[in-house]
Amino acid sequence: MRITQARQWLRSARRIAVLTGAGISAESGIPTFRGPGGLWRSFRPEDLATPEAFASDPVLVWEWYDWRRGLIAKAEPNAGHLALVELEERAPAFDLITQNVDGLHRRAGSKNVICLHGDIWTLRCTVCSRARESFQVPLDPRPPRCTCGGLERPGVVWFGESLPSAAWLAAEEAARNCDSFLVVGTSAVVMPAGGLARIAKQAGAKVIEVNAGETQLSPMADAALRGPAGTILPELLALP
Ligand code: APR
DSSP, X not given: OHHHHHHHHHHHOSEEEEEEOTHHHHTTTOOOSSSTTOSSTTOOHHHHSSHHHHHHOHHHHHHHHHHHHHXXXXXXXXXXXXXXXXXXXXXXXXXXXXXXXXOHHHHHTOSSEEETTEEEEEEEETTTOOEEEOOOSSOSSSSOBOTTSOBEEEXXXXXXXXXXXXXXXXXXXXXXXXXXXXEESOOOOSTTGGGHHHHHHHTTOEEEEEESSOOTTGGGOSEEEESOHHHHHHHHTTOO
């Protein structure tokens, strides 16, 4: 039974790395980007989450992010997030790498979180680059303004932008040096995050995938566990 084998690999691992995507927050009520019931109106993230989209229509881009901030503000971490907190406590060494910007891993209690794509609660001035946290929902004014008067943007990584270098280096190091690589709720289509599982595999780790559906990673996984993260992850830890 693959979940039994996967449980064993996690139990015997000296170091575990986890990569999460939007799927782990789906059961908290936050729509994924590409799955069924995907995101906002008819727009694709690739159309809105770009510097060009923001430059041409900051009001529309902020409408999208304000809507998402409103959803996330009402969301609670789910059993999948909580299972990863438990896994971090049990593992001798543990790295949680996330593509999500919703902050739910930290709210659940995860300590070592590597945020590859930034944080939706951070605003950054496009003029003086000052960054600040704002949990204001809805934003007022929208678009938000810095004290210097400059237009503020969401503190997230957009398509065409590079990842924070410290976060990427930490993620790559974790993938290269783990014994088990657990990849949860990501379609793995966005690079470079989507390539971490292959880095781990090539370095000899066991790759365990938890996903509601098939992904391009599934054939490479040593165990592809099909189902919602909120159910599978607690089972993987044999939590009651
Ligand atoms: N449990 C587990 N997996 C789930 C669940 C669930 N309850 N619901 C959906 N999924 C899976 C889907 O099958 C899909 O494979 O989660 C994945 C979500 O994929 P995407 O929507 O593409 O999200 P993600 O992989 O995180 O996107 C990566 O793209 O738009 C950018 O920056 C954005 O970080 C994001 C990146």
